[in-house]
Amino acid sequence: MTDPRSLSPLDLETPDKTFLDANELVINMGPQHPATHGVLRVILRLDGEKVLGLECVIGYLHRGVEKIAENRTYTMFNPYVDRMDYVAAVSNGLGYCEAVEKLLSVEAPPRAQYIRVILTELNRIASHQLWLGTHALDIGAITPLFYTFRDREEILKIFEKYCGARLTTHAFRIGGLQYEAYDGFESDVRNFVSFVKPKIDEYEELLTTNRIWLERTKGVGVISGKDAIALGVTGPVLRASGVKWDIRKAQPYANYKNFDFEIPTGENGDTYDRYIVRMMEMRQSLRIIEQAVAGIPEGPIMAKVPKVMKPPVGEVYHSIEAPKGELGYFIVSDGSTQPYRVRVRPPSFVNLQALDVMCRDQLVADVIAVIGTLDIVLGEVDR
Amino acid sequence: MHALVQYIESYLSSDKTPGAAGNFFWATVYVLLVFVGLSIAVIAMNWLERKILAHMQVRLGPMRVGPHGLLQPIADALKLLLKEDIIPDGADKVVFWIAPFIVVLAAFTVFVVVPFGPTHAITDMNIGILFMLGVSSLSVLGIVTAGWASNSHYPLIGALRSSAQMVSYEVAMGLAVVSAILMTSLNESKTGTLSMIGIVQAQFDQHEWFLFKFFPLGIIAFGIFAIAMVAETNRAPFDLPEAESELTAGFHTEYSGFRWSLFFLAEYSAMIAVSSIAVTLWIGGWLRPFPNLLQGSTWDLAFSSVPGITFLLLGAICFYNTARMPKHPLFKIQTLGLAGFGAVLALIGLMMFLPPVRERVGDIFWFSAKVAGFMYLYIWYRGTFPRYRFDQLMKVGWKVLLPTGLALLILTAVVGMRAELLAQVKQVFQR
Secondary structure: OOOHHHHHHHHOOOOOOOOOOOEEEEEEEEEOOOOOOOOOOOEEEOOOOOEEEEEEEOOOOOOOOOHOOOOOHHHHHHHHOOOOOOOOOOHHHHHHHHHHHHOOOOOOOOHHHHHHHHHHHHHHHHHHHHHHHHHHHHOOOOOEEEEEHHHHHHHHHHHHHHHHHOOOOOEOOOEEOOOOOOOHHHHHHHHHHHHHHHHHHHHHHOOOOHHHHHHHEEEOOOOOOHHHOOOOOOOHHHHOOOOOOOOHHHHOOOOOOHOOOOOOOOOOOOOHHHHHHHHHHHHHHHHHHHHHOOOOOOOEEEOOOOOOOOOOOEEEEEEEOOOEEEEEEEEEEEEOOOOOEEEEOOHHHHHHHHHHHHHHHOOOHHHHHHHHHHOOOOOHOOO | HHHHHHHHHHHHHHOHHHHHHOOHHHHHHHHHHHHHHHHHHHHHHHHHHHHHHHHHOOOOOOOOOOHHOOOOHHHHHHHHHHHHOOOOOOOOHHHHHHHHHHHHHHHHHHHHHHOOOOOOOOOOOHHHHHHHHHHHOOOOHHHHHHHHHHHHHHHHHHHHHHHHHHHHHEEEEEEEHHHHHHHHHHOOOOOOOOOOHHHHHHHHHHHOOOOOOOOOOHHHHHHHHHHHHHHHHHOOOOOOOHHHHHHHHHHHHOHHHHHHHHHHHHHHHHHHHEEEEEEHHHHOOOOOOOOOOOOOOOHHHHHHHHHHHHHHHHHHHHHHHHHHOOHHHHHHHHHHHHHHHHHHHHHHHHOOOOHHHHHHHHHHHHHHHHHHHHHHHHHHHHOOOOOOHHHHHHHHHHHHHHHHHHHHHHHHHHHHHHHHHHHHHHHHHHH
């Protein structure tokens, strides 16, 4: 195994004066570029179209979320986490709420947990749909984007009905939920499940056996399971490399141990496998949602949590399986109402490290495909 | 006045193209007509592409500027003309300035030989198809100079990609064209032709579109051409030179305003140009469907009423949509506009039923309809396919299309000359 850290860094100091005569070309992709998913800047060193190496420059969307946490109470910080991975805000909220609950040694009541699981899995589907649309768009297929956005809308409608917001939902509270599920929530979710199942087949129809899609994704951006683990890659990217690691199964949280679902894995660790894994994950999420809707228990939705939260002195690390990978919160409490330190382990940030390894010796077009397949959200990378 | 009418009448009954007749005046009129027609076609294509693509993608497309966005292309053109004209500091100004004109010139010049009908072409060269292939490949020069003159990375890569792509696919394209030209010579007199009009005439004489000749050889040749022509015009799924997600806009990244619109114009007229090559070579050019099988005055009448019916149908669609317009006073002008547009279309349709018009418009109509079919294919591809990667594109061009084209050429020759070959073989054995 080649240690990914042994890859030579780019020599960016070399001035690039005579690019027409030189074999090597240093290209600055981003921060304004249609395919870098926000404000990622990638400096590419090319030999013709071959990528010799690349370097990511991040921080264009840095808002100091972790620092803000030190100046807010635990409750006040809750909405901020939604702004990190804004396409999967519910997952962010779940991770944070559970981390603080762990610190407070309380547990959300079962009814709250079931509703949390439903919303989180719906959000996973929404996130994967957005990924699929943009990823296909990067590879040149423009139509799937509109299909996925059309169907993602139905999920956002459910969110809107539940908590009033579509994107940055702030759906959960520390200790449970603020809102009881609205009338017709269950039938809405059931309708959505039956609505979206054939739609996923529709996406697959456009892409899965499409010759050009296969050529563009098979063998592109390969990363071995070992490399992925060494780089800390998690989520579908890791699972596509054949590593069966899903925190929902490995360290069950939020009632996930009660649900019957499978962890789809790939074999080759290429872009196509990552695509297949995510498609299968959407179907698994639907399975979880179906089970959860069928089994929502009656009862309270809020545990007994003090109005003014003063967790005992100590630290806690809690991670959940966000759509993009392991989303972890490390919270240090000094016994006051405000956290002493909050450190977020965002999956996109860690997965982005693998970009260089995955893109070496590939072509420029593959860099775009790999950025898409890593499914990064710059709000989460920069925080 | 009388002399003028006589002059026009004498032309209308002529059996030669103005170029072939050496008629400078009519040739000029034709050049203007083709230029205007092409510009209108590009404008219509702009609107149609956005609308059709939108409907493929569960959205509406332009709806605001004019009824159903009918005036959108005009608004776009105005916007482009009024935009600030930027030439980057480091650019080679002269070359930067000339490049779009080369592309446009190449794209428009090919229409000199496009046969819209047996006499409806600006001129009929005896090397028509060669002229077309030659001139249309000049546009690569404009693209390379555009990419180079921009003095920027993305345009440079786009230009390199584009030149490699166009040069590679021209080979496959040429082979497919040669096999079609070969088919023209397979008649009783054994005389082939390179003239565009001659090629269509040969299809008429042989009672067969070359698409179906020597089944499946004709279809394969057409298939090769149909793939190569998409690559040749840099359209999806071969739109690497302007791959938006990779190179922002490829060779015309640094272009804006009027110059950019020239590239746009050139792209669409190049699409129409290669489509008309395909139509001429394989789909019988201006010939209506079944020109030999369904002969006779009844069939002639039936087919000659198709253009009128088509326009009436388009008018009817407009009227139907007028009825569906929102009944709010804000939409009054738009509703009236749509109704007016429908009325114009219907009027054109009615005019096409007049005997003198009906007899003359058929050729142009069938030619345009076939080209329009290709244009729809272009849009369909764009809505369906992802983009090829550069090495894969080259692989398809050199390793798939080129060998197939070569084999096809030989096979066409063998099949076409089978009687002679058999005779020779017999002679050898008799000896």
